[in-house]
Amino acid sequence: MKISANIKRRLLQTVAFGYSNPFLPNLIKGDIYKGKFKNFCNPGMNCYSCPAASLACPIGAMQAVSGSLDFGFSFYAVGIILAIGAVCGRWICGFLCPFGFFQDIIAKIPLPKFKIPKFLTYIKYILLLVFVLILPVALTDYMGMGKPAYCEYICPVGTLEGGLTLMAANPELADATGNIFLLKISILVITLTGCLFIRRFFCKVLCPLGALYGLLNKISIFRLQIDKTLCINCGKCADVCDMDVDPVKECMSSECIRCGKCVSSCPKNALKISMDHRDGVCGPL
Amino acid sequence: MMGKFLSKIKPGYIFLIAGLTAIAFGVLRGEVSMVFHKAVNICLECIGLG
Numbered sequence: 001m002k003i004s005a006n007i008k009r010r011l012l013q014t015v016a017f018g019y020s021n022p023f024l025p026n027l028i029k030g031d032i033y034k035g036k037f038k039n040f041c042n043p044g045m046n047c048y049s050c051p052a053a054s055l056a057c058p059i060g061a062m063q064a065v066s067g068s069l070d071f072g073f074s075f076y077a078v079g080i081i082l083a084i085g086a087v088c089g090r091w092i093c094g095f096l097c098p099f100g101f102f103q104d105i106i107a108k109i110p111l112p113k114f115k116i117p118k119f120l121t122y123i124k125y126i127l128l129l130v131f132v133l134i135l136p137v138a139l140t141d142y143m144g145m146g147k148p149a150y151c152e153y154i155c156p157v158g159t160l161e162g163g164l165t166l167m168a169a170n171p172e173l174a175d176a177t178g179n180i181f182l183l184k185i186s187i188l189v190i191t192l193t194g195c196l197f198i199r200r201f202f203c204k205v206l207c208p209l210g211a212l213y214g215l216l217n218k219i220s221i222f223r224l225q226i227d228k229t230l231c232i233n234c235g236k237c238a239d240v241c242d243m244d245v246d247p248v249k250e251c252m253s254s255e256c257i258r259c260g261k262c263v264s265s266c267p268k269n270a271l272k273i274s275m276d277h278r279d280g281v282c283g284p285l
Numbered sequence: 286m287m288g289k290f291l292s293k294i295k296p297g298y299i300f301l302i303a304g305l306t307a308i309a310f311g312v313l314r315g316e317v318s319m320v321f322h323k324a325v326n327i328c329l330e331c332i333g334l335g
Binding site: 033039047055057060064068074079080084086087148158166173176178180181185216220 | 295296297298299300301303304305306307308309310311312314315316317319320321323324325326327328330331332333334
């Protein structure tokens with residue numbers, strides 16, 4: 001029996017979701033895992049304040065170290081993202097990101113799906129620059145310590161995985177909520193509603209990690225490639241793309257999450273995801 | 286000859302080496318303990334209470 005590429009992907013996504021969130025009993029206890037795995041960053045978006053989480057969030061780690069008195073910049077977290085992104089690009093988003101998998105599940109709800117205007121996809125780069133890179137360093141308290149601005153004001157992943165789960169188990173935390181929580185809940189509602197009608201809404205618009213991996217898509221070792229001598233321009237690859245990419249026109253798009261749907265849909269096997277950068281094929285450098 | 290060799294190196298490999306070097310530098314200057322400290326305590330900012 002041959003297992004389809006899509007089933008393999010779903011299995012890998014399930015495994016990634018599992019190793020990212022194995023401590024499920026903590027959801028009832030209302031506490032978080034405090035073991036050694038928290039020294040390492042998850043390659044995808046997964047809040048480290050989620051009770052079930054096993055690893056640190058790379059975006060949270062980046063802001064925490066950058067905003068600290070001792071360091072000012074996180075070589076460790078940036079290095080992890082750079083190394084993973086240089087090899088895989090946004091393949092991580094398509095296969096290993098727990099919140100990406102969550103969005104794929106939400107998208108299964110049978111509602112009409114829409115494409116997103118291209119300019120909205122630039123919001124994630126602004127969020128990366130302002131809330132992840134600048135504000136944690138520039139906006140400091142009287143002691144000189146910065147705050148993780150993206151986590152504090154934007155991140156719907158943290159609100160869902162950390163905030164709501166911890167508040168469900170610890171009602172005293174819910175009593176301490178204020179205007180910032182209202183803001184974050186509003187962003188979460190917008191995100192979840194967006195995911196119902198737009199595939200991978202969070203990845204397209206709000207994810208700073210996806211923005212970083214997207215920038216590395218263009219140089220990554222492992223990449224989508226098209227052999228234009230085989231392509232018949234049937235448009236099937238563009239039709240099936242969840243990220244609204246036309247692989248024929250831009251096979252190294254920063255939006256491509258390398259999910260492989262276009263590869264499976266191509267009747268001429270003109271598309272492939274590989275490390276083999278051949279001349280005459282879109283993608284070589 | 287050196288120029289020919291360098292032109293064959295893909296940018297992806299250069300970024301990979303840069304990333305691994307950055308990880309090593311971050312580990313050596315003790316960033317991991319900061320990440321660990323942040324990750325094992327409930328982050329009030331992350332959950333919307335900060």
